[in-house]
Amino acid sequence: MNLIIDVGNTRNKIAVFDDGQMLYQDVYTSSEVKEALLYITVHFPKVDRCIISASGKLNENDLALLKREYKVHELSHKSNIPFENLYATPTTLGVDRIALIAGAALKFPKNNVLVIDAGSAITYDFLNSENEYLGGAISPGLSMRYKALNEFTANLPLLKSEFPKTFVGNSTNNAIHVGVILGTIDEIDGAISRYKEQYADLTIILTGGDTDFLRDRLKNDIFANSKFLLEGLNYILEQNND
Numbered sequence: 001m002n003l004i005i006d007v008g009n010t011r012n013k014i015a016v017f018d019d020g021q022m023l024y025q026d027v028y029t030s031s032e033v034k035e036a037l038l039y040i041t042v043h044f045p046k047v048d049r050c051i052i053s054a055s056g057k058l059n060e061n062d063l064a065l066l067k068r069e070y071k072v073h074e075l076s077h078k079s080n081i082p083f084e085n086l087y088a089t090p091t092t093l094g095v096d097r098i099a100l101i102a103g104a105a106l107k108f109p110k111n112n113v114l115v116i117d118a119g120s121a122i123t124y125d126f127l128n129s130e131n132e133y134l135g136g137a138i139s140p141g142l143s144m145r146y147k148a149l150n151e152f153t154a155n156l157p158l159l160k161s162e163f164p165k166t167f168v169g170n171s172t173n174n175a176i177h178v179g180v181i182l183g184t185i186d187e188i189d190g191a192i193s194r195y196k197e198q199y200a201d202l203t204i205i206l207t208g209g210d211t212d213f214l215r216d217r218l219k220n221d222i223f224a225n226s227k228f229l230l231e232g233l234n235y236i237l238e239q240n241n242d
Contacts, residue, residue: 003050004233009120017234033062051237053095080239084132103232112199119208145180192220
């Protein structure tokens, strides 16, 4: 059995896979690592391997604890990956993006695939039908856009995501929602349109923490899968079983 740990910028995800099937998934904070691992030990005693994808900061004590319990693979640009990486600066490619493209290579072989991860940041990653990773884009996520308007201005409030009823904001709060939410949707739809102009039969994956909020509001047909990164990590762990 495989233990999958994704250390993000705002939250951490944990999952257990057996023979390619996800048996368990949860979200925990940095202070809850010991409790999360105790749960895994009790309920999934056959887990013997672990992969860690750390986009955020991983506590050294927590890493040491994991290494005592399991055979640990720390995802990096040196890992064995199931696609050809043509990124101009491969050592700077985030491990979360590596995992997403691994998931694309697993789920949609010989396809043009655009993976959109709507989390703290919104990342766009493209794998072509020749199994070549070409790159993509990075922009602020929903919560980051709201925080930026609050922190870098004197009077704008900090709001939570709320879909506006109209595209004309008739109050400061409504204007912020229009700018952030509709601006993000227009950005995503625009990015998809540009890829579709150049690449035929494009498969589009939407994943990340804001998947449920965004998926029904986009114009383009997409596959929504909030577990896509975890599936990619499990695939990479299988590829690095040495």
